[in-house]
Amino acid sequence: MIAIGNDHAAVNLKEEIIKYFEENNIEYKDFGCAEYPDAAKAVCEAVVNGEAEKAILICGTGIGISIAANKVKGIRAACCSDYFSAKYTRLHNDANVLCFGARVVGSGLAKELVDVFLNTEFEGGRHARRVDLIKKMEDVFGK
Numbered sequence: 655m656i657a658i659g660n661d662h663a664a665v666n667l668k669e670e671i672i673k674y675f676e677e678n679n680i681e682y683k684d685f686g687c688a689e690y691p692d693a694a695k696a697v698c699e700a701v702v703n704g705e706a707e708k709a710i711l712i713c714g715t716g717i718g719i720s721i722a723a724n725k726v727k728g729i730r731a732a733c734c735s736d737y738f739s740a741k742y743t744r745l746h747n748d749a750n751v752l753c754f755g756a757r758v759v760g761s762g763l764a765k766e767l768v769d770v771f772l773n774t775e776f777e778g779g780r781h782a783r784r785v786d787l788i789k790k791m792e793d794v795f796g797k
């Protein structure tokens with residue numbers, strides 16, 4: 655299941671992404687619209703407790719909601735507004751949350767970002783060692 659949430663700036667774009675999920679038979683759960691830190695918290699809890707496999711978070715810029723998401727232990731959220739980044743954050747960072755800004759990307763690009771993010775596997779190998787170093791930081795800094 656893919657979790658999705660947004661703030662007031664992203665109501666319309668979220669509906670476009672939900673339409674994309676429905677057209678592509680992608681199971682999803684809409685965690686609704688809230689202030690962006692609260693939206694991030696609800697959606698990220700679903701990811702770290704295993705209810706959701708990955709998540710999509712949308713605010714005006716994608717930045718506030720990604721900052722909030724990355725406060726949750728176990729979350730690797732990437733704010734992307736280009737295809738290459740959305741692809742490589744899966745390949746190299748094993749990102750589990752994709753964020754973008756409704757005031758930054760149009761619905762066509764947003765759907766491409768979601769598509770490549772959901773359909774790209776983590777490469778592992780040397781990148782796994784680096785992701786492990788990130789996980790160790792979570793313990794050191796008591797997230």
Ligand code: RB5
Binds near residue numbers: 690719
């Ligand atoms: C809301 O106006 C805006 O600040 C928010 O959507 C987001 O862009 C914050 O990073």
